[in-house]
Amino acid sequence: MGHAEPDAGPDTVRALGAFLLGEEPSLTRVEVAERAGVPLDLAVTLWHQLGFPHRADDDVAFVEGDVEALRLSAELVQIGILPPESQAALVRTWGRSYARLAEWQTSLLAGLAADGGDPADPAAGLAGLTGLAGDVLPRVEALQSYVWRRHLASAAEHLLDDASTLTASESQLSVCFVDIVGYTTQSRSLDGAALVQWVDGFEQETTALVVDHGGQVIKTIGDEVLFTVADPAAAVAVALGLAARGADEDDPFPAVRAGIAHGAVVRRLGDVFGSTVNAASRLTSAARPGSVLVDAGVHEALDSKDGEDGSEDDGEAPWRFRRARRISAKGFTHLEAWRVRPRVTGT
Structure with missing residues (x-):
């Protein structure tokens, strides 16, 4: 006994x-x-x-x-x-x-x-x-x-x-989900202490980048971080920065994917709700590992122009857009999506 x-x-x-x-x-x-x-x-x-x-x-x-x-x-x-x-x-x-x-x-x-x-x-x-x-x-x-x-x-x-938020029930915000790729597999290969340290590192580095760009982390959900920021350009910069770190084999930061939507958001007790939040979640689920998908709200807010080859080229911006397949998901019949990538110097 x-x-x-x-x-x-x-x-x-x-x-x-x-x-x-x-x-x-x-x-x-x-x-x-x-x-x-x-x-x-x-x-x-x-x-x-x-x-x-x-x-x-x-x-x-x-x-x-x-x-x-x-x-x-x-x-x-x-x-x-x-x-x-x-x-x-x-x-x-x-x-x-x-x-x-x-x-x-x-x-x-x-x-x-x-x-x-x-x-x-x-x-x-x-x-x-x-x-x-x-x-x-x-x-x-x-x-x-x-x-x-x-x-x-x-x-x-x-x-x-934004004085309009004092009386408005909704705010115009960019909403982004950043999701760890392969979290389930990785969690099985790490013991409890190592897993906690790994996730803590992800949350800490993500939070630091978000707040440096004027954003706010709304919540962390295990392998996912939800943040908001008023400027869609800042949201794109954060998401691309995190994706780049995840793609660097010498960086312990995990591989991620992200989805960003821009539009009306209901804020309540430190959380956010509404169709824009749902769209960002659906885009994240549809994104490939290491990629960032954005909706029409982000695309329009950044004033991109269509390129002849179907790509999106907005001139001096540090990124490029390419139209992706429309996404069919719960609550959305055909969600428009664009894949955003960093602009390579000299292109």
């Missing part, structure tokens, strides 16, 4: 929770709602939307910090920052974002504590984790606030660059 893993026990878990929350839980959800001056049903709704587990009315699981948080949430509802029609989605987004961040940070701290402790002694492991948290968390918390404010400033700058 195998040996059972040491169990830190409920007392250990409670002690760690109390340390992270700043105090021992002493309140029920009913008491929290009463102290915050908020109806219990609203308190329960916000709690669930944040992704926290159900608590019975008599569970002593809350602290004074929960009272203040609930009061602040109710104030945001009252002043219209959390209107009823978007409250659920916005609070869920907060909950998911911080849950992922907390999961990663906790795993990191636990790994560091385990490296320096005795795996057979849970109490020693807790002491190590608590000590690390005491040193690390204040710094992480301060950095999170800094990063958040920096992103607020950046988002405000993008918003004010």
Whole structure:
């Protein structure tokens, strides 16, 4: 029979929770709602939307910090920052974002504590984790606030660059998906740590190039990155740059393909929706390894001119277009597509 893993026990878990929350839980959800001056049903709704587990009315699981948080949430509802029609989605987004961040940070701290402790002694492991948290968390918390404010400033700058977006429900954007070629095969040949490092490298290098061109990474989906940028020329430059790196055998950056569409996009809670996003996704699926496909919106925005041989030549631009086959895909009968390539010097 195998040996059972040491169990830190409920007392250990409670002690760690109390340390992270700043105090021992002493309140029920009913008491929290009463102290915050908020109806219990609203308190329960916000709690669930944040992704926290159900608590019975008599569970002593809350602290004074929960009272203040609930009061602040109710104030945001009252002043219209959390209107009823978007409250659920916005609070869920907060909950998911911080849950992922907390999961990663906790795993990191636990790994560091385990490296320096005795795996057979849970109490020693807790002491190590608590000590690390005491040193690390204040710094992480301060950095999170800094990063958040920096992103607020950046988002405000993008918003004010185009005053029409202040009242419009849609924005004109270029949407690009960049997809790793052969991800499934490669993932089978790498162990977990190597796969994580490989994907992290892809995401890091892609993000750096996107932001350097004034774009925004919307999300990463395993082997794929979705980004937007106002200027279609910038989107093409990023996609071609990544494809070139992927084609270089001496560069560890993976081989990729990309699809770009330009048009009306609905932005909501940090994500993007609409036909333009769907078109970019379909173009990416249809693109050959190492290639970049664009739609009519990108082509027209860059003001290309048809060449006599069926190619597209826009004079001084650092790329060339060639019309590709129309794409039949779900939601599109015949999606027009052009393959874009870097212009070779002297051609």
